[in-house]
Amino acid sequence: MDNIHLLSYADMCAMPEPEWLVEGLIQKRSTAVMFGKSNAFKSFLAIDIGLSVDTGQDWHGNTVSTGGVLFVATEGANGVGRLRIPGWYDHHRIDEGDRRAFLYPKEIRLDVADDITGLINAMNIRGNFALVVIDIFGGSMAGSEIEDKTARAWVHGVQRILRETGASILTVAHTGWQDDTRARMHTHFWGSFDTRLKVEGDKEAMTATLTVERHKDADSNGSWGFRMVQSNGSLIAELDASVSTGxxxxxxxxxxxxxxxxxxxxxxxxxxxxxLGTDWPPCNVVQIDQWRRHCYLHSPEDKANTKLVAFNRARKALHDGGHIQFYDDHVWRCFG
Structure with missing residues (x-):
């Protein structure tokens, strides 16, 4: 077993600031989830982000750090590899020699250690990768997306890819059945991502918006509106200031x-x-006091009474807005 290296206080202070892979959107060596309803153009936006990294083109005015990109297409791989990726390259007039993205054209079980080992070995053979795009989340595991055991194994697998290859991971996921404020997945999945990006699309208008819901280690802001245009057998995201992001x-x-x-x-x-029981939801719950203590850790206020007032105000607003629900001194997110 390798010796474990512990960080001293001096080591902690010397830790580097996070670096952006795509400025304001995805950090290097991090995990991100892009979630939204079906037909919201999530996959096209994921290709747009990934191929911007591959080619080094600014992502709609945001600086990009160039690097290798791997698309893991668990659904519709033929269309991704034959139409969507070439269509983006053709639209942006990328020379054949500069088209360096790779495709893993089938399901992969990121909760199975042998599959992780195989993927990492394949990536190491091809060279250095900066980004892995997993589309779609539900096809990337052997177990169920609502099981705790599967979630913990999947998160461990993704962290291993990140650790051993240095690549960031962008996962595309559908929203919950009854709640479009979060992806359809076990809470342990949801809490593991460094960045959460929400996509909302209008199929009739052919528009989409992408909003930063959360960065763990950076300011959580940023939203972009796009018009989806048909080009070279695919749909291409073009930044459009007239598309409302509010x-x-x-x-x-x-x-x-x-x-x-x-x-x-x-x-x-x-x-x-x-x-268990008819009064409880099919998801994890937590005691309200435990939630309150975590709120206090996030609070900029110094006085305990001020923190309590802010917590009670947020608790009421989130409940009234349909984001959370209570029962028997417990609270949970409103989803599926």
Whole structure:
């Protein structure tokens, strides 16, 4: 067994600032989830981001760090490899010699150690990768996306890819059945991502918006509106200032209420339990006091009474807005 290296205080202070792979969107050596309803153009936006990294082109005005990109297409791989990726390259007039993206054209079980080993070995043979795009989340595991055991094995596998290859991971996922404010997955999945990106699309208008819901280690802001244009047998995202990026219930949350939701995610990840019975939801719940303690850790206030007032205000606003629900001194996120 390798010796474990512990960081001293001096080592901690010398730790580097996070670097951006795509400025304001995805950090290097991090995990991100892009979530939204079906037909919201998530896959096309993921290709747009990934191939911007591959070619080094600015992503709609945001600086990009160039690097190898691997697309893991668990659904519709033929269309991705034959139409969507070439269509993006053709639209942006990328020379044949500069088209360096790779495709893993089938399902992969990221909760199975042997599959992780095989993927890492294949990546090491091809060279250095800066980004792995997994599309779609539900096809990337052997177990169920709502099981704790699967979630912990999957997160461990993704962290191993990140650790051993240095690549960031962008996972594309669908929203919950009844709640479009989060992806359809176990809470442990949801809480593990460094970045959460929400996509909302209008199929009739052929528009989409992408909003930063959370960065763990950076300011959580940024939103972009796109018009999807047909080109070279695919759809291409073009930045369009006329596409409104405001108006959704989730994005109108105050900074304090959004911080309280983030604290609830942290509390659910650390203390969440599953309760049995007709009065309990099919998801993890956490004691309200445990959520409150996590809120206090996020709070900029110094006085205990001020923190309590802010917590109670956020608790009421989030409940009234349909983001959370209570029962028997417990709280949970409203989803599927």
């Amino acid at each position: 108006g959704s219930k989730k994005r109108t949350l105050s900074a304090g209420n959004k911080s309280a939701l983030n604290a609830l995610d942290d509390a659910l990840q650390e203390h969440g339990v599953r309760k």
